[in-house]
Amino acid sequence: MTPTRGFPASEFKARVAKAQARMAEEDLDALLLTTEPDVRYFTGFLTRFWESPTRPWFIVVPAKGDPIAVIPAIGAHLMGQTWITDIRTWRAPDYDDDGIGLLAETLCSITRETAKIGVPNQMETHVRMPLCDLQRLKQTLKTREIVGDQAIVRSLRMIKTAAEIAKISMACNIAERAFARVPEIVGAGVPLSKVFREFQALCLHEGADWVPYLAGAADQGGYGDVISPASDDPLLAGDVLMLDTGLVWDGYFCDFDRNFAVGEPSTAVQVAHDKLMDATQAAFAIAKPGATMCDLFHAMNAVVNPGGAGSDAGRLGHGLGMQLTEWPSIVPVDHTPLLPGMVLTLEPGIVVNGDKIMVHEENILVTDGAPQFLSNFQPEKMRIL
Amino acid sequence: MTPTRGFPASEFKARVAKAQARMAEEDLDALLLTTEPDVRYFTGFLTRFWESPTRPWFIVVPAKGDPIAVIPAIGAHLMGQTWITDIRTWRAPDYDDDGIGLLAETLCSITRETAKIGVPNQMETHVRMPLCDLQRLKQTLKTREIVGDQAIVRSLRMIKTAAEIAKISMACNIAERAFARVPEIVGAGVPLSKVFREFQALCLHEGADWVPYLAGAADQGGYGDVISPASDDPLLAGDVLMLDTGLVWDGYFCDFDRNFAVGEPSTAVQVAHDKLMDATQAAFAIAKPGATMCDLFHAMNAVVNPGGAGSDAGRLGHGLGMQLTEWPSIVPVDHTPLLPGMVLTLEPGIVVNGDKIMVHEENILVTDGAPQFLSNFQPEKMRIL
Numbered sequence A, B: 001m002t003p004t005r006g007f008p009a010s011e012f013k014a015r016v017a018k019a020q021a022r023m024a025e026e027d028l029d030a031l032l033l034t035t036e037p038d039v040r041y042f043t044g045f046l047t048r049f050w051e052s053p054t055r056p057w058f059i060v061v062p063a064k065g066d067p068i069a070v071i072p073a074i075g076a077h078l079m080g081q082t083w084i085t086d087i088r089t090w091r092a093p094d095y096d097d098d099g100i101g102l103l104a105e106t107l108c109s110i111t112r113e114t115a116k117i118g119v120p121n122q123m124e125t126h127v128r129m130p131l132c133d134l135q136r137l138k139q140t141l142k143t144r145e146i147v148g149d150q151a152i153v154r155s156l157r158m159i160k161t162a163a164e165i166a167k168i169s170m171a172c173n174i175a176e177r178a179f180a181r182v183p184e185i186v187g188a189g190v191p192l193s194k195v196f197r198e199f200q201a202l203c204l205h206e207g208a209d210w211v212p213y214l215a216g217a218a219d220q221g222g223y224g225d226v227i228s229p230a231s232d233d234p235l236l237a238g239d240v241l242m243l244d245t246g247l248v249w250d251g252y253f254c255d256f257d258r259n260f261a262v263g264e265p266s267t268a269v270q271v272a273h274d275k276l277m278d279a280t281q282a283a284f285a286i287a288k289p290g291a292t293m294c295d296l297f298h299a300m301n302a303v304v305n306p307g308g309a310g311s312d313a314g315r316l317g318h319g320l321g322m323q324l325t326e327w328p329s330i331v332p333v334d335h336t337p338l339l340p341g342m343v344l345t346l347e348p349g350i351v352v353n354g355d356k357i358m359v360h361e362e363n364i365l366v367t368d369g370a371p372q373f374l375s376n377f378q379p380e381k382m383r384i385l
Helices: A009-026 A036-043 A073-079 A100-110 A131-141 A152-158 A162-180 A192-205 A267-286 A293-304 B009-026 B036-043 B073-079 B100-110 B131-141 B152-158 B162-180 B192-205 B267-286 B293-304
Strands: A030-033 A058-062 A068-072 A086-090 A116-119 A145-148 A210-220 A239-249 A256-261 A317-319 A326-329 A343-346 A349-352 A356-359 A362-365 B030-033 B058-062 B068-072 B086-090 B116-119 B145-148 B210-220 B239-249 B256-261 B317-319 B326-329 B343-346 B349-352 B356-359 B362-365
Touching: A009 A030, A009 A036, A009 A058, A009 A152, A030 A036, A030 A100, A030 A152, A036 A058, A036 A152, A058 A100, A068 A073, A068 A100, A073 A086, A086 A100, A100 A131, A131 A145, A152 A326, A162 A192, A162 A239, A162 A256, A162 A343, A162 A362, A192 A210, A192 A239, A192 B192, A210 B210, A239 A356, A256 A267, A267 A293, A267 A343, A267 A349, A267 A356, A267 A362, A293 A343, B009 B030, B009 B036, B009 B058, B009 B152, B030 B036, B030 B100, B030 B152, B036 B058, B036 B152, B058 B100, B068 B073, B068 B100, B073 B086, B086 B100, B100 B131, B131 B145, B152 B326, B162 B192, B162 B239, B162 B256, B162 B343, B162 B362, B192 B210, B192 B239, B239 B356, B256 B267, B267 B293, B267 B343, B267 B349, B267 B356, B267 B362, B293 B343
Parallel strands: A030 A116, A068 A086, A116 A145, B030 B116, B068 B086, B116 B145
Antiparallel strands: A030 A058, A058 A068, A210 A239, A239 A256, A317 A326, A317 A343, A343 A362, A349 A356, B030 B058, B058 B068, B210 B239, B239 B256, B317 B326, B317 B343, B343 B362, B349 B356
């Protein structure tokens, strides 16, 4: 069933209330948010216009009360359709002052003179505004200080609500249907670039709003990496074809891949594929409250890389939601406890034929009981094209 | 004719040589680049993997010699296929030190103790690394200082080479073919969301590598904004449908839109559309060396908004290339002189029926003589579906 698009205002209010409770604990007087997912998380402002680097966008979460949007005038109409009512605009791009004066005025009007204003500053974040404007903001704020947000936004976004999970699940279902149709577009002799174009079209036909991410590879008995764009080389018998998507429904991602054998796979490829399945199942089996992210790492690593410290990929999975990849990572040093509502990718990789790799990826939901696959785990043998 | 993918090493070497000449003038000992287009501009590193926010990527351009890549190990294989030979990696994500130690070591090894290291810090830029890591880098560098790049990267990227122009032109041609097929997918009663999905599929079928951007709208006698995602509302007779893409070929964008009338357009819509055409032609006519960006603004504004200071969009066009929108902007305060090799969008907007707008957009190339349309300007009446 297709979920409802958007969220009720109550969902955003709950997010703000949780943030404000944590802000009080951390003695933060406001949060300042500048990136697409963080702005959208508290407002519902969904647009592909972030593809343009020109304009900065600011959301201020005060210690009490609703968020304030400080945004370019071009976004006022769309922001006006969200639950946000305090929308302050300037006509951007403004070469003299691209919103910094208005932002500083806003921050000063809702905080005391010794205020601490938190911005996400840890791994996987950045501040989306020009560095010179950040310096200007600091100077304009004078006694008020910009500090880290103590990972408040990250920790909130890590736990998904039922409405968010429904959207991720919808994205996964769309991708599953597209993967099921891969035989329609693939065969020996078809250029990989054509496979990529047509697979993205399949994702759209099956209901994706857009396809922000598609990577993959095809090479004899495995591939060199998993982040390359497609070449124009034709598929050959003996190739392992991997497609990894990255499609979006109502602002939420899936992120999983499928491997296909072009012609009968070699024994080495079959063995590697079976180990990837086993590794995924080993992590899935323990993905419950009480386990931690590093437990998932060790469960998978013991199968695909026994005795080794990990691969060049650096991790064996990660969070998933409003972004293709989210906090936390499945690495040996991550002791984040698994909690109900976390959506994760399990993404083991294995070396095959000495200098090639294969990677498998599934999307799962952590619950208070057994985990659930959001992608449709298929433990049978590798699909042959 | 399809251009060759990628660039010869000579193209990158020329970019580096120009940067280094400017660095010498500005007394910069190195450039530090962190964003997708800036990294790609000097290396050719093309991947959609930037969709993941997890890993930082660093390119160091020294005062002399080739750029150095300081990147996560997962990218080593792909970077190894570019012209870059000095590739230094760490296994990211590393929770203790996510590349900052390696980056600082690299910077220190190629610069004197009092070095100034430039990062792009003006409008339309940001530093793509966690704020805490930027602070850590500054501390680790001690006597070496991080400063602005004096707009060196922006000014280089503003002037396109013949090879770059061929790619943008290819993207424009693909979009033209997709726009020509819009009647296949559109009609009264079709939900706008379906139009969006199918238009993106048309772009892919016509040869787009991917479609990072599609915005648009459909409403009675004009629309409310130009940055919204699609609703599920069906198209109605009397709607003006606008589609604005945003597709990529070999890493280069087109960015233009087309308006369609669903059924016979009203006189107000027809008049508005004609004025948008006239405004575009007025700017096109003067888009030659000797003119400046603000001249283009006034040429268009005199037609669509006589006596007014500009619209909420804030500008009437911009640069185009590796990003959907690039420096500079067509605004009254931008006195950048037009130079051969600049690729621009002309993007006039007009108020229609009091509270609606219509926007038109074309892509042009500035040469040493008459400008050229890269999109295929069609001065006939609005297309009716």
